[in-house]
């Protein structure tokens with residue numbers, strides 16, 4: 001599904017990603033962990049095509065297609081979805097209207113006609129239920145005045161509505177209470193299929209108890225420095241990052 | 255902002271005008287120039303009574319003695335008043351009652367603009383329309399239906415013939431001839447416009463609307479609108495306008511007067527989309543309009559809503575004189591400027607009665623190298639016990655070469671008054687644009703969504719059908735898609 005090879009990217013001429021490799025197959029969930037500032041959100045933004053992030057080397061293929069060639073909207077239409085670490089507020093724009101626009105733009109890209117109002121509303125209801133997203137929030141202005149947790153849940157509601165191929169969840173768990181965490185995880189699990197894949201960025205092993213990953217990677221200084229299964233997350237929880245940092249820094253010095 | 259956004263914004267700022275076509279129709283056009291003879295000619299064409307000719311001539315004398323103001327936040331363009339024709343009408347002026355008598359060219363012109371003049375084609379009586387083409391009204395729909403309830407909705411010219419007593423009583427009672435130089439000019443040469451009278455206790459059964467179209471070259475449009483809501487009456491009135499694309503500037507100097515008697519309410523909505531000129535600022539309409547209402551009776555209410563997207567220069571301050579006790583004045587405005595457009599607009603709320611309230615919500619949107627100024631006056635007279643004003647004045651900037659300016663004036667002569675003022679300036683954020691495009695939305699549409707969201711509080715004030723139109727207009731004004 002997704003193939004990242006030797007990806008280099010910088011912000012303001014400062015190199016953040018320094019040769020990152022990652023293969024994600026359809027049906028898989030990959031967790032990415034790593035210390036603050038290691039480049040996790042940068043990876044998400046680079047994949048989604050954010051302007052400020054300049055790719056200076058490497059390649060990214062989504063189902064064989066060169067992702068880096070595409071505009072942000074076309075990447076989204078190809079099936080890349082980024083659940084933001086810090087979702088922005090857009091005053092006065094109705095959540096539902098926004099989703100309808102997004103959904104129909106994606107459909108138009110695929111040569112499909114716009115969803116009829118009834119079909120659209122049925123889908124809204126179905127997905128609201130799936131991620132237990134309050135109908136009141138769905139009808140409000142996009143994230144305006146939402147609590148931190150509500151914003152995160154709105155991201156997952158949108159993900160459910162748009163059914164992307166590749167969902168990137170950037171610390172969706174931070175700010176969620178325990179119940180909300182379970183609900184969000186359950187929603188994601190129900191959306192998992194053989195036709196999609198997820199990259200789950202998190203600091204906490206707890207999320208991975210609910211969304212069980214196929215692989216866990218540690219991102220440090222712009223590279224993936226360790227990969228393993230969910231046991232790696234447990235190990236990190238126990239020992240912190242120092243042992244990895246030390247070995248990586250030592251390797252680098254050698 | 256990044257380079258890609260810049261390009262996008264540039265493109266948005268250049269979106270072309272889609273109502274720029276001209277209608278080929280035989281016209282009766284007065285020779286250019288402004289003298290007493292011009293005024294006499296107009297008055298004679300309209301078969302006016304002597305008192306009205308005298309009133310016009312008096313206005314002309316005022317006009318000739320007045321100087322151009324200099325306080326506005328733009329350089330006043332040189333307008334050569336002798337180089338304008340003050341009267342232009344389609345030949346063979348159609349009679350009023352039958353559709354068959356309206357020139358098919360005109361019907362198709364208004365249809366292209368989305369204004370059906372054929373009553374059968376209109377969804378069962380939602381909006382009655384008065385269509386003004388250059389200097390004259392060509393057709394007013396649903397007059398019979400309105401008449402049943404005693405509502406008078408006609409062209410100004412007809413009102414002068416059929417209800418001279420009402421016209422004479424109220425004409426110039428809210429905007430005096432001497433109010434400002436353009437009001438004086440309009441009073442001297444006004445050609446047509448709409449007249450509305452809602453009798454006591456009548457809730458007007460449909461939206462009334464006037465659609466103004468400037469077509470002829472080198473003419474000015476000087477229409478006059480007078481709306482009177484008698485005691486306990488209610489009316490919602492809408493006004494829309496477009497003009498062809500021409501390289502020369504054209505002057506539009508209208509006067510609108512509203513009178514609300516005791517317990518009456520008037521809601522006046524404008525969607526102004528005059529030709530704004532091209533991207534280099536060539537051509538476009540000078541929209542210099544005086545609009546004012548008076549809440550004459552106790553408990554009356556006047557509400558102005560305007561969505562201004564067109565014109566090379568927009569210069570107007572729809573205001574309310576709150577004379578009756580407990581009367582309410584409101585002003586909701588969205589003004590969008592792009593390319594080299596200029597807008598200096600706002601409102602005047604004059605509190606005279608006790609317990610009067612006013613609310614001002616102004617949303618400016620500037621793109622390109624345009625300048626957008628809010629100018630508002632809140633005046634509290636000595637007798638306006640316990641009066642209140644709330645002003646909210648927001649500016650949204652698209653790109654970094656445009657300007658937003660705010661000039662709030664307050665004159666308070668009563669200590670019991672409460673005045674609140676809030677102001678914000680914001681930019682469309684890269685993070686907002688990215689959020690929307692990350693969901694698959696086209697960047698131009700994304701800007702349209704953000705702008706409409708920003709303007710929502712004002713758009714919500716518009717009647718349904720108009721709100722949808724206005725939303726599209728705002729989005730289209732910023733989008734690259736030419737319809």
Ligand SMILES: Nc1ncnc2c1ncn2[C@@H]1O[C@H](COP(=O)(O)OP(=O)(O)OP(=O)(O)O)[C@@H](O)[C@H]1O
Nearest residue numbers: 011012016034035036037038039040041042043052
């Ligand atoms: N837009 C930006 N402008 C300047 N610096 C940036 C920008 N985005 C990221 N950086 C820098 O790049 C580095 C990596 O940031 P990134 O947000 O990817 O880290 P992260 O791994 O997601 O951290 P966290 O766990 O705290 O979310 C940091 O040093 C950060 O300051």
Ligand SMILES: [Mg+2]
Nearest residue numbers: 040041042085
């Ligand atoms: Mg991060």
